[in-house]
Amino acid sequence: xxxxxxxxxxxxxxxxxxxxxxxxxxxxxxxxxxxxxxxxxxxxxxxxxxxxxxxxxxxxxxxxxxxxxxxxxxxxxxxxxxxxxxxxxxxxxxxxxxxxxxxxxxxxxxxxxxxxxxxxxxxxxxxxxxxxxxxxxxxxxxxxxxxxxxxxxxxxxxxxxxxxxxxxxxxxxxxxxxxxxxxxxxxxxxxxxxxxxxxxxxxxxxxxxxxxxxxxxxxxxxxxxxxxxxxxxxxxxxxxxxxxxxxxxxxxxxxxxxxxxxxxxxxxxxxxxxxxxxxxxxxxxxxxxxxxxxxxxxxxxxxxxxxxxxxxxxxxxxxxxxxxxxxxxxxxxxxxxxxxxxxxxxxxxxxxxxxxxxxxxxxxxxxxxxxxxxxxxxxxxxxxxxxxxxxxxxxxxxxxxxxxxxxxxxxxxxxxxxxxxxxxxxxxxxxxxxxxxxxxxxxxxxxxxxxxxxxxxxxxxxxxxxxxxxxxxxxxx
Amino acid sequence: xxxxxxxxxxxxxxxxxxxxxxxxxxxxxxxxxxxxxxxxxxxxxxxxxxxxxxxxxxxxxxxxxxxxxxxxxxxxxxxxxxxxxxxxxxxxxxxxxxxxxxxxxxxxxxxxxxxxxxxxxxxxxxxxxxxxxxxxxxxxxxxxxxxxxxxxxxxxxxxxxxxxxxxxxxxxxxxxxxxxxxxxxxxxxxxxxxxxxxxxxxxxxxxxxxxxxxxxxxxxxx
Numbered sequence: 001x002x003x004x005x006x007x008x009x010x011x012x013x014x015x016x017x018x019x020x021x022x023x024x025x026x027x028x029x030x031x032x033x034x035x036x037x038x039x040x041x042x043x044x045x046x047x048x049x050x051x052x053x054x055x056x057x058x059x060x061x062x063x064x065x066x067x068x069x070x071x072x073x074x075x076x077x078x079x080x081x082x083x084x085x086x087x088x089x090x091x092x093x094x095x096x097x098x099x100x101x102x103x104x105x106x107x108x109x110x111x112x113x114x115x116x117x118x119x120x121x122x123x124x125x126x127x128x129x130x131x132x133x134x135x136x137x138x139x140x141x142x143x144x145x146x147x148x149x150x151x152x153x154x155x156x157x158x159x160x161x162x163x164x165x166x167x168x169x170x171x172x173x174x175x176x177x178x179x180x181x182x183x184x185x186x187x188x189x190x191x192x193x194x195x196x197x198x199x200x201x202x203x204x205x206x207x208x209x210x211x212x213x214x215x216x217x218x219x220x221x222x223x224x225x226x227x228x229x230x231x232x233x234x235x236x237x238x239x240x241x242x243x244x245x246x247x248x249x250x251x252x253x254x255x256x257x258x259x260x261x262x263x264x265x266x267x268x269x270x271x272x273x274x275x276x277x278x279x280x281x282x283x284x285x286x287x288x289x290x291x292x293x294x295x296x297x298x299x300x301x302x303x304x305x306x307x308x309x310x311x312x313x314x315x316x317x318x319x320x321x322x323x324x325x326x327x328x329x330x331x332x333x334x335x336x337x338x339x340x341x342x343x344x345x346x347x348x349x350x351x352x353x354x355x356x357x358x359x360x361x362x363x364x365x366x367x368x369x370x371x372x373x374x375x376x377x378x379x380x381x382x383x384x385x386x387x388x389x390x391x392x393x394x395x396x397x398x399x400x401x402x403x404x405x406x407x408x409x410x411x412x413x414x415x416x417x418x419x420x421x422x423x424x425x426x427x428x429x430x431x432x433x434x435x436x437x438x439x440x441x442x443x444x445x446x447x448x449x450x451x452x453x454x455x456x457x458x459x460x461x462x463x464x465x466x467x468x469x470x471x472x473x474x475x476x477x
Numbered sequence: 478x479x480x481x482x483x484x485x486x487x488x489x490x491x492x493x494x495x496x497x498x499x500x501x502x503x504x505x506x507x508x509x510x511x512x513x514x515x516x517x518x519x520x521x522x523x524x525x526x527x528x529x530x531x532x533x534x535x536x537x538x539x540x541x542x543x544x545x546x547x548x549x550x551x552x553x554x555x556x557x558x559x560x561x562x563x564x565x566x567x568x569x570x571x572x573x574x575x576x577x578x579x580x581x582x583x584x585x586x587x588x589x590x591x592x593x594x595x596x597x598x599x600x601x602x603x604x605x606x607x608x609x610x611x612x613x614x615x616x617x618x619x620x621x622x623x624x625x626x627x628x629x630x631x632x633x634x635x636x637x638x639x640x641x642x643x644x645x646x647x648x649x650x651x652x653x654x655x656x657x658x659x660x661x662x663x664x665x666x667x668x669x670x671x672x673x674x675x676x677x678x679x680x681x682x683x684x685x686x687x688x689x690x691x692x693x694x695x696x697x698x699x
Contacts, residue, residue, distance in 0.1 A: 121653065125664055132664075132671050139675060144683045148691035151628075155689075158635050158668065159622060165660070166615060166642040173649040177600035180696035181652070226694040287696060383635060 002043040002062050006112040006470070008032045009077070013105035016098035025101040026085040029372050032080040032105065033074070036112065040074040043067065044467070058184050059119055061252040064470035066115035068322065072329045073115070073266065076241045077108045078236040079449045083337050086441030087234055087344070100140060100232075105134045107238065109386050113245050123250055124168050127214065128161040130203060138231040139240075143283035146230045153227035157214045167203045171257075174199035185253055189477065192260040204258045206332055207251070208269060208433025212332045214247045217273045218280040218306070225284075228296035229349065233340025236292065239335035240299040245325050248303060252310055252321070257475055259313070263378050270311035275405050277304025282409040288415035290349045291342065291368075294420055295335045298375050299388050301413050302328040309390040310475075320389035327382035330452040331374045337446045338367035341438050342424070351420050356429030365425040372421035372455050376414035382456035478528055486526040490610040492529075495643060497617040497637055498582040502575050506629050507564040509582040510552060513633045517547035520640050524647050527603050531670065537649055541551075542661045543643075551636070551669040559629055560674030563686050572624045582617050589613030603648040606626075611645025614638075626689030628676040632669065 012032030016025040042068040062070070084104060101182035117123050131154060172183055177293040178194030180187060191201075209220070216224040228240045238251035258266045281301035282306045288294045303325070328374040346354050357365040374381035387410060394403035460468075496516040500509050521540040556564070573581070589612035593633050597605035615638050622634030642663070645687025646653065 106680075124661075128664055128668075132667055135671055135675060139678060141677065142682045144691065145693050147675070147679050147683060148688070148694055151679070151688040152694075154672065154675065155622065155631055156636065159638070162615070162618075162635060162642055165639070166645060169642065169646040169653065170649045173600060173602070176652075177649065183653075196599040198596060199631070202596060225696075231696070276655055284696065289696075293696075354522055364671065411694075466574040 001039065001046070002070075002116060003041050003060065005036055005043060005074070006109050006116065007040065008035050009109040009112060012063065012101050013109060015105075016102040017297055019298065022094035022098060022355045025098050026081070026088070029101050030078075030081045030085060030107055033078040033108070034436065037074040037078045042319055044071055048406065049206055049349040051242075054462075058187075059122070062116055063183075063474055064467050065249070065253070065474040067324075068326070068467055068471045069115040069246060070112065072245065072326065073111050073242045074454070075132060076238055076329060076333045077112075078331060078444050079337070082238045082448065083237070083340065083442055083445035084232075084234040085445075086439030086445065087232060087340060088333045088353070089441070090436075091438050093335065096140075099138065102228070103137050104235070105231060107137060107235075108226075109133075111238075111242060111246050112306040115249065117230035118186070120183050120185070120188065124165060127247055127250060128158070130246070131161065131214070133308075134231075134235065134243070137235045138227050140232050140235070145229075146147065148195050149223075149226035149388070151477050152223040156220075156223040158218070159469055160210045161376070163213075163430070166205030167210050170203035170206060174203060188254075188257045192257045195261075197261055198265065199259065200261050201264055204254075204264055204266070204269075206271070207254060210253050210256050211247050212273065215244050215251065215303050216277075216300050217303065218277040221277070221281075224300060225296040227286075227294045229292035229300060233292075233336050233343065236296075237333035238399045240296060240336060244299055244303055245306075245329055247305060248325070252475055255475070265289055266296070267311045267313050267395055268441050271399075271402055274304045274306070274311055275310030275402065277301065278308065279304075280404060280411045282413040282416065285413050286419070288420070289353050291334070291354070291420060291424065292339050292349050294351070294403065294417065295332065295339055295371075295375070298335070298417065299328075299332060301409075303388065304374075305387065305406065305410075306404060309393065311402070312390075312399055313476075314393060314397045315472060316346070316393040316396060317390070318476045319468055320386060320393045322468050322471050322475065323386040325391055327386040327456065330449070331371070331381065331383050334367075334446070334449040334453050335371035335375050337442065338371040341442055341446060342365070342368055343459075344442065345436060346436055351424060353423040355427035356374025357425040359429040361438055363443055363446070368421055368451075369425055370450065372417045374457075376417045376422070376464065377410060380454075380457045382453055385457060397424065482526050482529055486523055486604060487606055489519050489522045490606050490644075491521070493640075494586055494610050494613055494617070497614045497621075497641070498579065498586070499546070499620045500626065500630075500633060500637060501578050501582050501617060502565045503607070506566050506627060509630050509633055513636060514548050516637060516640055517543055520549070520644050520647075521606060523644060524528065527607070527647055527651065536647055539647060539661070540685060542658050544577060544595055546661050546666050547640070550666045552692055554666060554669045555629065555632070555673050558670070558677050559686070560677070560680055563627075563629060563676075563680070566627070572672070578620070578624055581620055583617040585620060586613040589616050605648070607648030608645045609647070611641050611643070614641025614644055617641070625649070626687045628672070628679065628686040628688045631689055632672045635672075636669070638667070655697065 015028040172193035180191040213220040345361040521543040524540035593609035618638030634659045
């Protein structure tokens with residue numbers, strides 16, 4: 001069953017090749033995304049029941065950590081497909097819209113494969129594919145800025161991928177020197193204690209830097225605000241909401257391998273990179289002038305928070321880290337839909353150029369306010385509970401400095417986001433300007449995307465709670 | 478590995494790093510591409526030499542795939558996607574001048590060499606020279622990427638880095654499962670295709686292929 005999860009997206013990617021499929025391409029994409037989500041739920045339920053789902057041993061496997069990621073990707077794929085439908089309604093070049101849908105589905109395919117793969121080398125290939133299959137989506141609008149953003153995104157993340165491939169090769173060398181050739185997540189964990197420390201250390205640094213570029217840790221983040229702000233909003237939701245999380249998932253999987261060598265100080269590396277990202281992103285959130293960049297910086301911040309939580313190395317810290325990943329994905333994708341709706345009705349990304357949004361489009365304004373509050377971590381939204389859980393896990397582990405820095409900059413980022421958002425929605429709109437209405441599909445996507453943001457802030461379903469705990473056990477193993 | 482093969486491999490490795498350094502200092506975009514083709518051929522040659530005795534079909538297959546993708550497919554892709562006018566161009570606005578680039582390349586080669594010597598002591602590999610020149614090739618490729626602003630040399634920088642990684646890879650992970658072949662056969666030409674396409678888009682839409690010099694997107698001072 002789970003093999004079909006990415007295949008559906010692949011089929012949808014071929015759909016726009018059919019002549020005169022201009023009208024059916026968005027529907028095919030939406031149908032594929034809905035089918036993917038349904039298949040995911042079924043696969044996750046069975047993976048959950050049996051602990052682990054093996055399809056082809058050593059190649060395709062799904063455990064609860066992978067299942068969590070798979071569901072998140074499918075969820076955003078679905079809402080982003082719906083939002084795309086409305087977002088591209090005004091596209092007057094049907095050929096380009098078809099290319100968009102083909103590329104969009106391929107991008108989803110590459111991400112859906114990653115949690116299903118057990119072979120670390122193949123995972124690397126698919127991480128590189130996520131870049132290659134999303135570059136032309138970033139440059140979609142063909143403006144000078146979009147092309148610049150796409151170029152920076154491509155060059156820097158491919159540079160990271162090349163550094164990571166040497167890390168992967170060195171890790172294999174280390175595994176092989178320890179007498180094993182089982183280059184899977186479980187094989188690595190079992191063979192970690194026999195690996196030569198020098199090789200382990202080198203591969204750790206290469207993989208942390210290589211994958212870190214793609215995740216967007218400071219100071220490797222410079223491409224992220226450009227790409228995540230210039231791409232069409234549904235693509236931003238995929239890039240910011242899940243692509244970064246997927247690569248972080250790969251890094252977190254490797255944490256257990258490197259933690260076997262205490263001399264590597266994996267926790268310290270994670271804490272330093274994580275906190276640096278939180279601090280710098282919080283300051284940039286306050287200073288930014290573009291509301292899509294605002295949410296992109298918030299992604300850097302959230303990746304930092306998750307990494308900092310993973311640096312605590314306690315079961316509670318691990319659960320909190322994965323919870324934050326979940327909260328980030330559902331909330332950030334929502335924020336980019338809100339930003340996309342705002343862009344559709346105002347035509348500008350400049351914060352200072354948007355005033356009185358409440359008078360221009362009540363829907364966009366409320367969505368933006370809701371998104372701002374939710375991503376900032378205000379109660380009663382999902383990110384509030386997860387951030388609180390991280391701080392509590394930190395206090396329980398006596399990591400007071402980490403908790404203090406995190407808390408201080410979380411508050412700064414919260415006020416930064418809200419300050420910009422309230423400026424945009426309040427005030428008097430520019431007089432006598434015609435503003436287009438928000439398309440119905442976009443409004444529906446916003447409403448659907450809001451559901452998990454609210455629900456997960458009030459109540460964690462028992463099954464989801466168990467999935468998080470089981471995933472955290474795998475992370476901590 | 479017999480002495481003669483080891484000697485030959487050492488010669489290939491020397492030429493490999495020389496090709497990498499020449500790519501940094503040469504300014505003609507077309508010549509830079511020729512050097513990349515030469516460097517890829519040398520990577521394939523090293524795979525053949527390491528795979529000759531004891532015979533390793535894995536490495537020989539890797540060498541063949543490298544030739545097919547990096548010597549034939551990728552140059553063809555770049556030539557057909559990027560306008561011919563760009564290939565004839567000389568890049569004058571390099572970030573640093575030739576002597577400085579040469580000096581930096583040499584320093585990076587030494588760094589790669591020292592680093593690999595340190596690593597080679599901790600575990601056996603087919604050839605410590607490959608590891609050293611692979612690391613050095615990766616670093617020099619990074620330098621190429623950093624000093625150029627034109628699209629094609631930047632792409633060649635990424636590909637040269639990849640060549641460096643795989644030159645080390647064939648010595649440290651000769652029986653690597655599937656990935657190397659798959660990556661080279663499928664991933665790398667796709668990479669060249671996408672980068673070439675974006676270069677073409679940039680040329681048509683904004684009239685320049687000096688994409689590394691674009692700098693409209695940045696945080697302004699408040």
